[in-house]
Amino acid sequence: MRFLLLIVVSLVFLEFTSSRLLGDDVGKWDRWEHSFTASDKTPESADVSVTLTSPSGKIFQRRTFWDGGRTWKVRFKPDEIGIWKFSTSSDAYYSGLSNQSGNFRCVQNTGQTIFQQHGPIEVSTNGRYLQHADGTPFFWLADTAWNGALLSDEKDWDSYLSDRQAKHFTAIQLVTTQWRTAYKNQEGQVAYEGREAIQIHPEFFKRLDARIDAVNQHNLLAAPVMLWALGDESYTPGKLPTDQAIKLAKYIEARYGGNDVLWFLGGDENYSGQRAEHWKAIGKAVFANRHHAPVTLHPQGMQWHFDSFTNEKWLDVLIYQSGHGDSDAALSWIHSGPPSKLWQNDPPRPIINSEPPYEGHIAYNSKKPHPAYNVRRAAYWSLLNAPTAGVSYGAHGVWSWETKPNTPQNHGGSGIANPWNEAINLPGSTDMGYLARLFTSLDWWKLRPANDVVKSPNGKQRPAEHISAARSDNGNLFVAYLPVGGEVVLDTSKIARVKNFFWFDPRTGKRNAADAKRPGQFQAPDQQDWVLVGEAN
Incomplete structure (x- = not known):
């Protein structure tokens, strides 16, 4: 009896010891976090890396980040079930940080978010769109809340995210530091101080942690801008000296690389000339030769400076800003500008308009607020001018997170914005x-621009009346956007497998059968904007 009791006690002790050595279990594709305690004399700039080895032997590198006091942390998203090993290394010896090692166990994920079920976001194998780690296509529909995470309280942020989740948004664009429209966060904190040798403030980022976690918990991808670039250098991280910009971007990547994110390395920048070299150096230092979430650059309006970035392997997605104009030139740029002409260049990358006109924002040319129609028109054109990957939306008052009617800071020409809780x-x-x-509801990831399918109108209409069209390579799916209704005549030989057509009302979401007057000839229900969809069955 004593012998049996000894065996039971030993097994319990071994199980307890094993669990202590392994730490808490973490679900596949969940965030694993580990803390290290440094000696009192460790500088906050201590450069400590963590090497992680998967059960199958794959190697991953992660950076630690200083979390204040004597605490350093590492965050990581494991993608294999089983026992993982980790060990630390550093450029100099730091007691409590250097030469640390351990294990943790990755188990089956039972979470309910799309990221827990399908994995983090990555670029598809053909380079044309985003997908989850398990291959499920991810349709990018981002809302713009540049100031949201900085100026909201937790209750308001949750209310906002719930609204956007209910409206089928899939991502949130936000800023992670002080910038031209928010010199400080709601509590008066800044992400960093200084210029030639910046001091990073962990307390600022601890507050941001909860906001970015909440984004993911609402089934939304976080799209953080790491280094906004437009504005006075006193509050613009993108204008820091290159080495200090690298320091700040490394910190942000280390802190949020365990979340479900797509990185906007730079924001509102002209990526040409010497500025291009500045951003190349930052991108390589932060992302090259390591596993990371997809990375993009957010440019200024109606600019396309990506030719010099063609061979930058760390740049995964091409984001552009069509901007807030409503002139003929601005409209033509959306449907017939660089994205529509250069998408076939190698290597293939997803192409997304991340800043079409914001609803309610004063248009640059007419000086009138952009109505919902302008927003819809830009969105559908943007989805069909290159291989479909997604599009972003912005509401004036939400992007700047106004709490009363106000003109956003440093955006005098944008007009008075409603409070965010009205603008949503x-x-x-x-x-x-x-x-x-x-x-x-469609195989959207198979769509490619196909304006040649449209025989009439023949392309001589005004820019505002341009019909954009796309089809799948095998010809069994067709989508066209008619901004002013009217008649469209299609070359059905180029979509021979399409047999059934319907009209989609972009104002109500309703569908109606589309009957051809003659083969390939369709008349929209009225002179408003409509989407014509054709399917094989």
């Missing part, structure tokens, strides 16, 4: 939900 109800946001429901 602008009709264009609901229209974006209809857009998402339409495209996610």
Whole structure:
């Protein structure tokens, strides 16, 4: 009896010891976090890396980040079930940080978010769109809340995210430091101080942790801008000296690399000349030769400076900003500009308009607020001018997180914005939900520009009346956007497998059968904007 009791006690002790050595279990694709305690004399700039080895022997490198006091942390998202090993290394010896090692166990994930079920976001194997780690296509429909994570409280942030989740948005664009429209966060904190030798403030980022975690918990991808570039150098991280910009970007990547993110390395920048070299150096230092979430650059309006970045392997996605104009030139740039002409260049990358006109924002040319129609028109054109990957939306008052009617800071020409909790109800946001429901009901990732299918109108119409069209390579799916209704005549020989057509109302989300007057000839229900969809069955 004593012998049996000894065996039981030994097994319990071994199980307890094993669990202590392994630490808490972490679900596949969940965030693993480990803390290290340094000696009192460790500088906050201590450069400590963690090497992680998967059960199958794959090697991953992660950086630690200083979390204040004597605490350093590492965050990582494991992608294999089994026992993982980790060990630390550093450029100099730091007691409590250097030469540390351990294990943890990755188990089956039982979480309910799309990221827990399908994995983090990556670029598809053909380079044309985003997908989850398990291969499930990810349709990018981002809302713009540049100031949201900085100026909101937790309750308001949750209310906002719940609204966007209900309207079928899939991502949130946000800024992670002080910038031209928010010199400080709601509590008066800044992400860093200084210029030639910056001091990073962990307390600022501890507050941001909860906001970015909440984004993911609402089934939304976080799209953080690491280094906004437009504005006075006193509050613009993108204008820090290159070495200090690298330091700040490394910190942000280390802190949020365990979340579900797509990185905007730079924001509102002209990526040409010497500025291009500045950003290449940052991108390589932060992302080259290591596993990371997809990375992009957010440029200034109606600019395309990506030719000099063609061979930058760390740059995964091409983001552009069509901007807030409404002139003929601005409209033509969206449907017939560089994205429509250069998408075939190698290597293939997803192409996304991350800043079409914001709803309610004063248009540059007419000086009138952009209505929902302008927003819809830009969104559908943007989805069809290159291989479909997604599009972003912005509401004036939400992007700058106004709490009362106000003109956003340093944006005098944009007009008075409504408070964010009113601006979330602008009709264009609901229209974006209809857009998402339409495209996610189709094999949208197979669409390629196909304006040659449209025989009439013949391309001589005004820029505002341009019909954009796309089809799948095998010809069994067709989508066309008619901004002013009317008649369209199609070359059905180029979509021979398409047999059934319907009209989609982008204002209500309703579908109606589309009957051809003659083969390939369709008349929209009225002179408003409509989407014509053709399928094989």
